[in-house]
Amino acid sequence: MTSEVTTIETLQESTASLPARLRSWAAYAVFLGPFLFLVTTYFFLPVILTTALSFTGMDSKMQWEFVGLENFRRLFSDPIIPKIARNTLIYVVFTCLFNVAFGFILALLTTYFVEHENVGLVFRSVWLLPRMTPPVIYVLMWQWFVSPTEVGLINQIRQAFGMSPQAWLARHPMPIVILVNGVIGASFGMIVFSAAIKSIPVDLIRAARVDGASDLAIVRRLIIPLLKWPIMFLTIWQTLSLLASYDYILLLTDGGPFYKSEVWALNAYHRAFSSLQFGYGASIALVLVIVGILLTMIMLRLFGFERMMEPTKVGA
Amino acid sequence: MGAQETLAPTSAEIIARVPLGERIRIRVGRFLAYALITLVSVPIVVMYVWLFMQSVSTRVLLGFIPEHITFENWRFLWSKVTIGARTYSSIWPVSRSWSFW
Numbered sequence: 001m002t003s004e005v006t007t008i009e010t011l012q013e014s015t016a017s018l019p020a021r022l023r024s025w026a027a028y029a030v031f032l033g034p035f036l037f038l039v040t041t042y043f044f045l046p047v048i049l050t051t052a053l054s055f056t057g058m059d060s061k062m063q064w065e066f067v068g069l070e071n072f073r074r075l076f077s078d079p080i081i082p083k084i085a086r087n088t089l090i091y092v093v094f095t096c097l098f099n100v101a102f103g104f105i106l107a108l109l110t111t112y113f114v115e116h117e118n119v120g121l122v123f124r125s126v127w128l129l130p131r132m133t134p135p136v137i138y139v140l141m142w143q144w145f146v147s148p149t150e151v152g153l154i155n156q157i158r159q160a161f162g163m164s165p166q167a168w169l170a171r172h173p174m175p176i177v178i179l180v181n182g183v184i185g186a187s188f189g190m191i192v193f194s195a196a197i198k199s200i201p202v203d204l205i206r207a208a209r210v211d212g213a214s215d216l217a218i219v220r221r222l223i224i225p226l227l228k229w230p231i232m233f234l235t236i237w238q239t240l241s242l243l244a245s246y247d248y249i250l251l252l253t254d255g256g257p258f259y260k261s262e263v264w265a266l267n268a269y270h271r272a273f274s275s276l277q278f279g280y281g282a283s284i285a286l287v288l289v290i291v292g293i294l295l296t297m298i299m300l301r302l303f304g305f306e307r308m309m310e311p312t313k314v315g316a
Numbered sequence: 317m318g319a320q321e322t323l324a325p326t327s328a329e330i331i332a333r334v335p336l337g338e339r340i341r342i343r344v345g346r347f348l349a350y351a352l353i354t355l356v357s358v359p360i361v362v363m364y365v366w367l368f369m370q371s372v373s374t375r376v377l378l379g380f381i382p383e384h385i386t387f388e389n390w391r392f393l394w395s396k397v398t399i400g401a402r403t404y405s406s407i408w409p410v411s412r413s414w415s416f417w
Contacts, residue, residue, distance in 0.1 A: 106353070113349030126357045129364060141363040151376075153362065183360070215345055 047289060053282035060276040071283035080259055080267075088264040090174060091181075091249075092242045098182035099238045100231065103189015108219065110190070111197045124194065127187045139251040142180050143169075173253045173261040181248050185241075189234050196230045197223060232303040239299065240292050264288055 057067040075081060106127060110120035130138050145153045148167035155165035169176055200223065208218050224231075246266035249255065255262030255270065262270075265288060272281025371389045373382030391397060397404045 106356075109349050109353040113346060114353065115346070123353050123357055126360055129360060137367070141367055144366060145359070145363060153366075215342075 050282045050285050050289065053279055054286045056279040056282075058278040058282075062278075065279075067279065071280050074280065075283055075287070080262075083259055084262050084264055084267050087174065087260070087262055088243070091178060091261075091263050092239060094178045095181045095185060095242050096235060096238045098178060099185030099189050100234050102182065102186040103234065104193050104227075104231075106186060106190040107193030107197055108223070111194045112219070112223070113215070124190060127190055130184050131187045135247055135251060138184070139180070139248060142176070142252065146176055169253060170257055173257065177249050177252060177261050180252060181242070181245070184248070185238055189238075192230050192234055193227065196227050200226055228303070232299075232305070235303075236296060236299050239295060243288060243292050243295070 052064075054071055055066060055068060057063075057065045057070065106124075110123045114120040114123065133141075144151070146168040147153075147155065148165060148170065149155070150159065150165055152165070152168070154168060158165065204222060205218060208222055213221070244265050246263060246269055249261055249263060249266050250269070253261045255266050264284065268281045268284040268288065270281075271277045271284060275281075369376055369382045372387060373384055374386050374388075375383045377383050392404070392407050396406060
């Protein structure tokens, strides 16, 4: 059927007069042009530039000096790289888990268990506050929370129980980095999952209740299976975002102490903009791009993307 | 419309029809849900309260309770702000251009 339509369209186009064909092309240009321009300028060009840069030894002199695979040789013999790769893996996996799982729990609590719409809305608004706050202010609040001095909130609570203050950020930088990013990411998950839970026909939930299903059974057998699509979207989106994100880590720990919270993207930033080794920084970033593309392909296959593109059976 | 309402009772109506023991179990579940969402949301609220308290006081007790209330930190709303050798212009022209974008 599709091929027949395509053939007719092709035939019509080939027999159409020149002005009609021009009008048709103008329509394509108007509707697709801005999208193509933005994608090319902000997605493809940076990747091409980064790839080109990664084969140069560009530094503060800003010279395009071709060095072949020298940057990559240096990258894979850098003693700090295995530690940074391990940090990145821990950061991405645990923050993504926190974002998706906690976002789901928040959505479930505020849309399913809290039955008063306005109360749920208040809690959702509270969780959206960090997302609306500038990163510098958000990190400032966390720094007070985990401050090593006696005024830090956790240390005040410890003191109330007769315990001595602790330097939380210096002792446990990675768990705090995961928590700080997780709280922001969970709010995004909460919004997506809340909308998805609300779109489930209420009759299904009522029918399950009448049949004697417990809340846990409704969540496990009804809500989670119907939320496969948003779960896939959020997992892929968060993984890719987290791979490339470093802003909150930069503000909170700057990768320290002693590279304990340095992740791959932050390392690329440090090499390029702190050490002014743009070529080397680009090669680190290029590895991240390749890893991101591979991970996307693997995850789409794991989640059964093609099967999920089929029309939903709910409400049919 | 009326017939539909009869066919589809609300959650509260369904709960009202179930036995007392089951009803208590549902109520306890709901209470735990409220307790959990409150517990995890309190730290975020506390952070914003701290931020505000810091902005309206020169000294805070326990890093939290304001001792000397002042609106000096909010002076950017009605005057130019001088910090060290730098003077920052009024916030309103900046806000106008920001709201335009």
